[in-house]
Amino acid sequence: MTVWLPDWLRHYRQEWLAGDVSAGVLVALLLVPQGLAYALVAGLPPQVGLYASLLPLLLYALLGRSHAQSVGPMAVTSLLVAASLAKLGLGSAGDYLLAAIWLALLSGAMLLLFGLLRLGFLADVLSEPVLAGFTAASALLIVLSQLGPLAGFRATGASLPAIVDNLWLHAGNYSQPALLLGLPALLLLWWARSGLPRLLHAWRLHGLLLAILSRGLPMLVLAGSMLLVAWLGWQGQLPQVGRIPAGLPAISLPALPASGLAALVLPAFFIALINYVQSLSVAQLLAIPRRETVDPDRELLALGACNLGAGLCGGFPVTGGLTRSIVNAEAGANTQLASLITMAMIAALLAWGSGLLASLPLSVLAATIMAAVAPQVRLQPLLQAWRADRSDAIAFAVTFLLVLWLGVDSGIIAGVVISLAAWLMKSSRPHMAELGLLPGGSHFRNVQRYPQCQTLPGVLILRIDESLYFGNARHVRDALLARLAAERQVHTLLLVMSAVNRVDVTALAMLQRLDETLAERGIRLQLAEVKGPVWDVMLGAGLAERFTGRVHLSTYAGWQALTPAPDFHI
Amino acid sequence: MTVWLPDWLRHYRQEWLAGDVSAGVLVALLLVPQGLAYALVAGLPPQVGLYASLLPLLLYALLGRSHAQSVGPMAVTSLLVAASLAKLGLGSAGDYLLAAIWLALLSGAMLLLFGLLRLGFLADVLSEPVLAGFTAASALLIVLSQLGPLAGFRATGASLPAIVDNLWLHAGNYSQPALLLGLPALLLLWWARSGLPRLLHAWRLHGLLLAILSRGLPMLVLAGSMLLVAWLGWQGQLPQVGRIPAGLPAISLPALPASGLAALVLPAFFIALINYVQSLSVAQLLAIPRRETVDPDRELLALGACNLGAGLCGGFPVTGGLTRSIVNAEAGANTQLASLITMAMIAALLAWGSGLLASLPLSVLAATIMAAVAPQVRLQPLLQAWRADRSDAIAFAVTFLLVLWLGVDSGIIAGVVISLAAWLMKSSRPHMAELGLLPGGSHFRNVQRYPQCQTLPGVLILRIDESLYFGNARHVRDALLARLAAERQVHTLLLVMSAVNRVDVTALAMLQRLDETLAERGIRLQLAEVKGPVWDVMLGAGLAERFTGRVHLSTYAGWQALTPAPDFHI
Known part of the structure; x- marks a missing residue:
């Protein structure tokens, strides 16, 4: 036994x-x-x-x-x-x-x-x-x-x-007796x-x-x-x-x-x-x-x-x-x-x-x-x-x-x-960084921390430093539109998604509406470094087809695709 | 007026x-x-x-x-x-x-x-x-x-x-009169x-x-x-x-x-x-x-x-x-x-x-x-x-x-x-990916999605796909320790922090304890691609000094530093 x-x-x-x-x-x-x-x-x-x-x-x-x-x-x-x-x-x-x-x-x-x-x-x-x-x-x-x-x-x-x-x-x-015993005991x-x-x-x-x-x-x-x-x-x-x-x-x-x-x-x-x-x-x-x-x-x-x-x-x-x-x-x-x-x-x-x-x-x-x-x-x-x-x-x-x-x-x-609430409040106002190419390589950094970074004319490369969800979808869209309204010559917005770990249904709807709004204004929306799990969700929601051909494996691949071909007439 | x-x-x-x-x-x-x-x-x-x-x-x-x-x-x-x-x-x-x-x-x-x-x-x-x-x-x-x-x-x-x-x-x-008026109105x-x-x-x-x-x-x-x-x-x-x-x-x-x-x-x-x-x-x-x-x-x-x-x-x-x-x-x-x-x-x-x-x-x-x-x-x-x-x-x-x-x-x-609760539950079990070097470049990818990636013997490169906070700090530590216990020959753990957008005090304490635990076991903990805002918080908490010399600007820089020097005797 x-x-x-x-x-x-x-x-x-x-x-x-x-x-x-x-x-x-x-x-x-x-x-x-x-x-x-x-x-x-x-x-x-x-x-x-x-x-x-x-x-x-x-x-x-x-x-x-x-x-x-x-x-x-x-x-x-x-x-x-x-x-x-x-x-x-x-x-x-x-x-x-x-x-x-x-x-x-x-x-x-x-x-x-x-x-x-x-x-x-x-x-x-x-x-x-x-x-x-x-x-x-x-x-x-x-x-x-x-x-x-x-x-x-x-x-x-x-x-x-x-x-x-x-x-x-x-x-x-x-x-008195209680205090006379208690106080010395406490001090001891x-x-x-x-x-x-x-x-x-x-x-x-x-x-x-x-x-x-x-x-x-x-x-x-x-x-x-x-x-x-x-x-x-x-x-x-x-x-x-x-x-x-x-x-x-x-x-x-x-x-x-x-x-x-x-x-x-x-x-x-x-x-x-x-x-x-x-x-x-x-x-x-x-x-x-x-x-x-x-x-x-x-x-x-x-x-x-x-x-x-x-x-x-x-x-x-x-x-x-x-x-x-x-x-x-x-x-x-x-x-x-x-x-x-x-x-x-x-x-x-x-x-x-x-x-x-x-x-x-x-x-x-x-x-x-x-x-x-x-x-x-x-x-x-x-x-x-x-x-x-x-x-x-x-x-x-x-x-x-x-x-x-x-x-x-x-x-x-x-x-x-x-x-x-404290954690959600922080995630509701995500940090966003404009990226530029570090000279002599294929790495991108925040242009404010690395002023030597190069940018492409008419192309705005933004990295969103937060997962996208109902708590920040509205804010991200408003912030992006405000940014684009301030820089009128932009024809392409490249969103670097390396820090977007997850998206939910609310954020997917936001991305779709953002794409429609930008298309009306003649601005192309492209994505780079979309993570596997995020891409899977976009596939499930039918949003992936919409973005086919506009998603780059790396930010550098996007940069190369967006660089104007050299003009051989000059 | x-x-x-x-x-x-x-x-x-x-x-x-x-x-x-x-x-x-x-x-x-x-x-x-x-x-x-x-x-x-x-x-x-x-x-x-x-x-x-x-x-x-x-x-x-x-x-x-x-x-x-x-x-x-x-x-x-x-x-x-x-x-x-x-x-x-x-x-x-x-x-x-x-x-x-x-x-x-x-x-x-x-x-x-x-x-x-x-x-x-x-x-x-x-x-x-x-x-x-x-x-x-x-x-x-x-x-x-x-x-x-x-x-x-x-x-x-x-x-x-x-x-x-x-x-x-x-x-x-x-x-009856109410229904005789209401139902036709509804149908109409x-x-x-x-x-x-x-x-x-x-x-x-x-x-x-x-x-x-x-x-x-x-x-x-x-x-x-x-x-x-x-x-x-x-x-x-x-x-x-x-x-x-x-x-x-x-x-x-x-x-x-x-x-x-x-x-x-x-x-x-x-x-x-x-x-x-x-x-x-x-x-x-x-x-x-x-x-x-x-x-x-x-x-x-x-x-x-x-x-x-x-x-x-x-x-x-x-x-x-x-x-x-x-x-x-x-x-x-x-x-x-x-x-x-x-x-x-x-x-x-x-x-x-x-x-x-x-x-x-x-x-x-x-x-x-x-x-x-x-x-x-x-x-x-x-x-x-x-x-x-x-x-x-x-x-x-x-x-x-x-x-x-x-x-x-x-x-x-x-x-x-x-x-x-749904959002927090998802963030409490972060996705983690083991990374390897894509041949012929300086880019790293999930070795499960890209089997052609190379790895370094004794070095485990892990990307944490989530901000670190009280809701997942404990889980991340346990998951890392379990992973290291399974792969006994690892002498260096390189954490790629590109997707970690924020850390809070609970997560900082976890990182410090993790570093102590790993040091006791003879495993070096190194970091790569730590974001500006995260580094600022680590500086404020006094954790940055502890990691000085162990943080790499890019994963590739970490890879190069960890690659054994060629042995000229052979």
């Missing part, structure tokens, strides 16, 4: 074990505070974040291809869940939890479906500047939203105005980002101990704060995690949510999209040093299964986390066995240790979120984009501001629209 | 007068039934269609540039108004009318704003197949929706299911499209009489039906237009609608978009034989003013009508004076003759709509698109079906999304 096993397990080598074990332990130390904290960001009970770290880790280990991808709750996803559910106006906490679980199930089902339909290219609807703007603004929202819990009151609001409102309203209700964690590695290095610590001290610090801070609460007798004087149901979650299909499924479809789609983009980027980043390529459709399937699994064990949507996955890889994870060890540790905590977490102060959890997320508020991409391409910089800035102002859910829609 | 006057008026020539007068009269004969009928399509009292034909004609004559454009109520616009207002659930007929007037005011204000912002390219978000599918489906919906009024009961529904429901529900309530008008011109030609009629008989036939049919109603004593036995308020409408800013303005903003935007695309196409069609070009921004301003005017005199949204404008041009309109004459005739009818219209049977009006709109149910573009470009054909079919099923308002959104 042959059992289906993932590749890494079938060919497992003993020497991989040490790395996998240490990485698995380390990621568990990181995942426990993250899971608890991100569940709170999503407005859910803290244990939901741990539930969402069980089946997904197992399913990715079985189905995923990335060796160190660590799937689980993530900050931006949690904020998206909070923003989506806030709009539904769900009455009870139970309804809210059910809706969050169904968001995981629906987005999982969508991802699976997209994977089966091989829609991996969906990740490409977000341009990098838009994604960077989205991530930076989301991170800033998360940091600001945690100011409330840091001071001992509830976080609400998923947009800047709502968060500021909330802070304004509750600022008077701050809890913040300092640890740069100071701790140097200190540990100076102390000549290395190996696993160094890793546990530097990477496990959030866990150590949480443990320390619980000891302090007990020692100072502050139990019950500040917001704490409280009693967590003991034991592992049951695996079951939950009851339908009060809001109905239809209201969750669109939010689930955007959560699926963001989670997929996030997880695919992590997988690709991890694949580079190992010289592997990532199959986007396979990632869709694996992530879809993970989210279905998260929902079935009562968790909320999950994705591959960048920080966790890098920690996993750096700590020596060789295979997905590391993730299975992480899962086993979290299961053990839930089964036997959940009582330990009850006294955990929420303000210290808030401090771990703020310290983890703050480095993602990066504005450097804005500067980089500004130097390369203004419109990309504008896309970043607009997405950033819209996410802050409207919240992550509207922001992501705006981001997709801005990405596409 | 110099008064501002439009060009055509300042340079008016006496010989233009005869054509302008006959065209103005003829268009009035066409516009009266159309105005009444399209108001009914929009669910409004019939006189609203005449009100919408007053100020807009004057304003276009003053501000517009097209000599024969005839602005007024149009079929598709009316259907859009009906579909948009149906969703608002407005209680009274007065609220419904107010909302329709505000749709005209809002879409007028938007068009003016777009014109001031020079957003004329907005017309280009709809590809021709999508627009054709939209128009054909809308026309079919209008024809079907008029089956009810033809049989003497009310038309409701703006989508196929709603219209079929309505017919099913009321089929028993048909009115339908026959007149092909039979009448031949007949009149055989009778050797020509000039104005022929034009009035053929173009004024709808008006004659309406007049005849009113005489029949009086003669047969059917007054009150079938649905009729009823009493129309006597006199011209007052010019005033109406009260705010019951729905609030916010609910009207999105419908007004789509109405503005469709009206603008429609009116711009008409203007461009009219400009071709006169060798004029159309300024899209100017058309935006003029159409915006027309719609504000329509709203201020109690009308609904208007646009340039294709049939009317062609009739206007063919009947000899030389200037916009023709439209002023049309307006004067409609004003006269409203002022002194509105009582004449009261007995007009609605079933005959329905017949004029069906006869006018049915020719627009054209499916030929589907066949043409199928032959040229399958995805354009699919875009047509999907838009057609969605408009039928969901109605015009959702259909237009779907149309825009389909237009853009």
